[in-house]
Amino acid sequence: MVIEHVTLIDGTGAAPAQMHTVILRGRKIQWVGPDAEAPLTDTEAGRIDGRGQFLLPGFIDSHVHLAMPAGQLSGTAMLHLPPRYGYYAAIPLLRATLDAGVTTVRDLGGIDMATEVAIERGLIEGPEIIFAYRALGPTGGHGDFRTCCGFNQGEAISPNGDIGFLTDGVDEALRNTREVMRLGGKVIKVMASGGVWSPRDTPWHDGLNIAEMRAIVEEAGSHGVPVAAHAQSARSISNALVAGVRSIEHGYEIDDQAIELMLAKDSFLVPTLSTGTIPPDPARAASYAVEKKLRLQEKLHGCVSKAISAGVKVALGTDAGVCEHGTNLAELGHLVDFGMSPMDALVAGTLNAAKLLQLEDRVGSIELGKDADLVLTNVDPLNSIHALADPKNIDIVFAKGRMVKDIRASVPAGVGA
Numbered sequence: 001m002v003i004e005h006v007t008l009i010d011g012t013g014a015a016p017a018q019m020h021t022v023i024l025r026g027r028k029i030q031w032v033g034p035d036a037e038a039p040l041t042d043t044e045a046g047r048i049d050g051r052g053q054f055l056l057p058g059f060i061d062s063h064v065h066l067a068m069p070a071g072q073l074s075g076t077a078m079l080h081l082p083p084r085y086g087y088y089a090a091i092p093l094l095r096a097t098l099d100a101g102v103t104t105v106r107d108l109g110g111i112d113m114a115t116e117v118a119i120e121r122g123l124i125e126g127p128e129i130i131f132a133y134r135a136l137g138p139t140g141g142h143g144d145f146r147t148c149c150g151f152n153q154g155e156a157i158s159p160n161g162d163i164g165f166l167t168d169g170v171d172e173a174l175r176n177t178r179e180v181m182r183l184g185g186k187v188i189k190v191m192a193s194g195g196v197w198s199p200r201d202t203p204w205h206d207g208l209n210i211a212e213m214r215a216i217v218e219e220a221g222s223h224g225v226p227v228a229a230h231a232q233s234a235r236s237i238s239n240a241l242v243a244g245v246r247s248i249e250h251g252y253e254i255d256d257q258a259i260e261l262m263l264a265k266d267s268f269l270v271p272t273l274s275t276g277t278i279p280p281d282p283a284r285a286a287s288y289a290v291e292k293k294l295r296l297q298e299k300l301h302g303c304v305s306k307a308i309s310a311g312v313k314v315a316l317g318t319d320a321g322v323c324e325h326g327t328n329l330a331e332l333g334h335l336v337d338f339g340m341s342p343m344d345a346l347v348a349g350t351l352n353a354a355k356l357l358q359l360e361d362r363v364g365s366i367e368l369g370k371d372a373d374l375v376l377t378n379v380d381p382l383n384s385i386h387a388l389a390d391p392k393n394i395d396i397v398f399a400k401g402r403m404v405k406d407i408r409a410s411v412p413a414g415v416g417a
């Protein structure tokens, strides 16, 4: 397959290159360069004329929950679903994620190896998945969605109830870390603070303590597995960084001390602004969740903007599952609204996110030998980045060399040139 005459934005932060050609072979990018130098010897190859269009790497959403069908159901309704519903609900959501231009995701609670294998074997369509399986959090903390009137530990009650492993003390921290890795988890998710949706804590309560998180970081690290921390209060962000986590998820109240720690430890911030900026809806959310969300939003813009301008490394993540699936690239616009340049936002959604996921040798940029994960769009991302949020503006998506979306194909016969 030959994609020619495009304006190439390769994901590394390099300036756009006009009139470029990319040649794919199998799953890989075989050649990238100016049209005039393209070695077009294979006359049988399929061709896409990308004149006037922009070719970008397939995007990476570093924070999703594909087993959580947000938008279709209120949080309370989700708690009443049978435990395995999430697997079926994920099938159209995986498809919608690809359609949005996202070819790699990190699922931080919900999806397990069954989904990964089903995609690899072609049973269902979806992006490449790095999954955490279940998040480790304390009894009564974020991730403990047992109702107050019953259910024993380990008894899954819903897609939501399925996302956590209750973890109290260093021994359980070690056992649950090993359990996640035994089940194929490539990242460990820990709850360093409480959260908005959990019924018995708040974002200003600590989750796991430093000793528990440090044990998890060391154990996972000995297997090359990084740790991602849900951390919303300033104190919990610092706790998680002291324990050695690779990424701070949300980080809504990040302060100067936490920013300094992030820079010193070279860790990533995944600010999930797609979820953070949504006004809480009293018709759908419990009153305790509405109150907590409103309080979090008071400092959100000031804190995250400050971290961005301080030069903290940012990887794109939406928390889709809590916010809607299928408009993942709205996060790019939010990052720009919070002070990032459009080019830096694109890098946050491509090469930086690939580095966070430890996949930068294979995905995250359009370079020779990398996986052919590509997005072709009419939108000039440097001038109209907010427009990438609409999947209708994502014309063509390649995942591992296979064209998984082509809006030209959906044009009825006889319409167009």
Ligand SMILES: [Zn+2]
Binding pocket: 063, 064, 065, 108, 319, 322
């Ligand atoms: Zn999340």
